[in-house]
């Protein structure tokens with residue numbers, strides 16, 4: 404039996420790891436230790452609870468106003484105490500957060516093979532997103548096994564000199580989490596969600612929270628205000644816990660009666676909300692993957708992305724964060740919704756719901772405990788819809 408240390412610290416890591424942790428726990432070939440760094444606090448615990456997961460260890464690094472240097476040093480320090488006791492055969496990290504980089508570095512320091520899930524995403528600009536692009540590039544240099552969600556992600560790694568036999572294309576486990584979540588029967592009442600299902604207006608799910616967008620959030624909020632003046636729309640904004648983000652939305656939108664400024668939702672309710680939405684307008688990486696998977700017109704509030712599959716096929720569009728562009732694109736899609744719904748929009752850019760199985764298979768194969776895995780192939784290049792491109796004004 405191989406001992407696997409799973410390290411995570413943020414809400415999106417919990418969501419994307421959820422199905423993987425539960426599958427690893429059921430697999431008799433592995434013994435799993437879940438180590439939370441606590442980089443996000445409440446949001447992480449809420450997301451883990453959805454998958455019924457409790458960390459075995461918590462490094463509790465979160466402190467108000469902490470710097471990247473402090474996060475990194477507290478995590479490496481905490482793991483330096485824990486890893487020699489646990490003696491794992493491998494350490495898994497996910498994506499590109501501060502937790503990801505610090506945990507990978509700790510694995511390296513202790514000569515423990517690092518398995519990188521969601522490897523190979525690249526925006527091409529090391530400072531954008533910051534620090535995530537740098538984090539994932541650095542982890543690629545340390546990892547022993549690279550689990551790339553898409554063929555494009557694998558190609559990025561090969562271009563950087565990572566040996567092909569260390570890369571497996573798995574699909575993204577967020578698709579597995581999402582497909583599972585929308586099948587779940589809602590627990591408890593969410594009166595807003597019930598109301599939205601009865602509401603005949605067009606529902607826009609909007610959010611923005613990225614570090615690089617903080618100073619633009621007032622512009623984004625002003626653009627949403629203009630859009631919300633249309634009588635045929637209702638805008639729902641689950642606000643991130645960050646006070647800068649909340650203040651900017653509240654200052655501009657608190658008085659609008661067709662804008663709902665709400666607290667973050669648990670993952671199951673958030674998936675129901677995405678499923679009800681007619682348009683998703685967001686700078687969240689999760690939304691970039693989840694929106695196109697649900698076949699929703701997804702407008703990305705960024706000027707570059709490390710997830711270009713949906714924008715290449717035309718199922719999503721990069722609108723940047725200038726108010727004028729946001730208003731233009733949202734109104735264009737609002738006025739063409741029936742055409743979008745009738746179009747054969749590609750939904751399998753990021754996965755087919757079998758990524759977890761491939762991730763577990765690839766880890767087993769890495770240890771010689773199972774056969775090689777058949778890679779995920781999304782056919783992105785083969786089936787462009789170009790909905791947004793052909794309909795661009």
Ligand SMILES: CC(=O)N[C@H]1[C@@H](OP(=O)(O)OP(=O)(O)OC[C@H]2O[C@@H](n3ccc(=O)[nH]c3=O)[C@H](O)[C@@H]2O)O[C@H](CO)[C@@H](O)[C@@H]1O
Pocket residue numbers: 413414415416418498499500535577641666667668669670671673674686687688689690693
């Ligand atoms: C700061 C940070 O950690 N950023 C990372 C985060 O970005 P990302 O911007 O996606 O992070 P978010 O904190 O928005 O989390 C997104 C996830 O949370 C869910 N959700 C969102 C709102 C809500 O009210 N309830 C809820 O459950 C979404 O369905 C999604 O799965 O994850 C990405 C991987 O996916 C990484 O590339 C980013 O570096």
